[in-house]
Amino acid sequence: MKDIAIKYLIKNPLLHMGILEPIRRGTAIILYADTDGVLLKEQKSNAYMLSVANFEKGKELVDSISSCNLILSHQEFMVDYIIDRFRLSKKLECFQAVYIDKAKLSVSEELxxxxxxxxxxxxxxxxxxxxxxxxxxxxxxxxxxxxxxxxxxxxxxxxxxxxxxxxxxxxxxxxxxxxxxxxxxxxxxxxxxxxxxVPFAQIEVDNEKSLALQKKLGFSISKDRLFWLF
Incomplete structure (x- = not known):
């Protein structure tokens, strides 16, 4: 199931880096993986992570979760259903920033x-x-x-x-x-x-200063957005 999950997620690696890395590090329990989506639970944070090709599959996977207080959705079309399903109240809408380069950066010795x-x-x-x-x-x-x-x-x-x-x-x-x-x-x-x-960060869409910093340091920014719900 790990290989199937990666095959689906790697189609959009910038958006999915925050779900690919837990799989690679071995901190993810993969609950579903197929050509139409992936659902996993990240064990350190107890966060569910979901990416799906369509709402019908997303609803099926969300309904398979008995309770949840933290979930990462990679599609906006799932947000309202997830919030209603688990009675969540907060949403962070983010871009994914990924440092793809393997070259280290110079660090001032001032600090x-x-x-x-x-x-x-x-x-x-x-x-x-x-x-x-x-x-x-x-x-x-x-x-x-x-x-x-x-x-x-x-x-x-x-x-x-x-x-x-x-x-x-x-x-x-x-x-x-x-x-x-x-x-x-x-x-x-x-x-x-x-x-x-892989250095990656999730930057709230209206945090222009942080987005500018990531670009300055050489991060690639996803075109698509992801959503932390809690």
Whole structure:
């Protein structure tokens, strides 16, 4: 079923990188794979991920899920049905950004970049409110959050979300517009390449600054959109 899933998803690799990588890393349970779609559950995040060729197959697969509080849909025509089916209330509409190149980026030595741990939970939550404390602690336990230090002072951070996408990029207000976001993201790209991972990120469609940063760093941006529902 893995090969069948990949054959379907690889037809649009930019859009599907966030579902292809969990399969490649072995963190996905593939629940359905055929020529008309793929449904899987990513085990680190407990997120369902769905891509289908038509609404009828999508409805059939969605109805096979007993309960769900986080799902990634790769087709807009499934969004309203999923929201109604599971009584979800939030939607993030995103482009997929993928760093296809294998070449590492140069990283300025202006910042010292170090792996963060649980002692940093509170300061991270103070600046970044999109994760629960338990999710953040898991990311820290996995060693997937890095802080940038200027003269020994933490000025921001970046990491991987549970399902593998790059994100959690936050530069503290007094240190913005100094290029530190570029430095942290360049470091993270190199870190993922060293681990034989494909750097990818999901950028909200109205986040023009982030989209511009991804393009500057050499990311390819999907033409199609994907939808996180929760």
């Amino acid at each position: 010292e970049i170090k792996q963060l741990d649980k002692i940093h939970v509170e300061i991270i939550l103070e600046h970044y409110g999109k994760l629960s404390k338990s999710e953040l602690e898991t990311i820290l336990e996995d060693g997937n959050l890095f802080g940038g230090y200027k003269n020994g002072i933490l000025i921001g951070f970046i990491g991987n979300h549970l399902e593998g996408s790059m994100g959690l990029l936050e530069i503290f207000p007094q240190y913005r517009r100094l290029g530190y976001g570029t430095m942290l993201e360049s470091y993270m790209i190199n870190h993922m390449l060293e681990k034989d991972l």
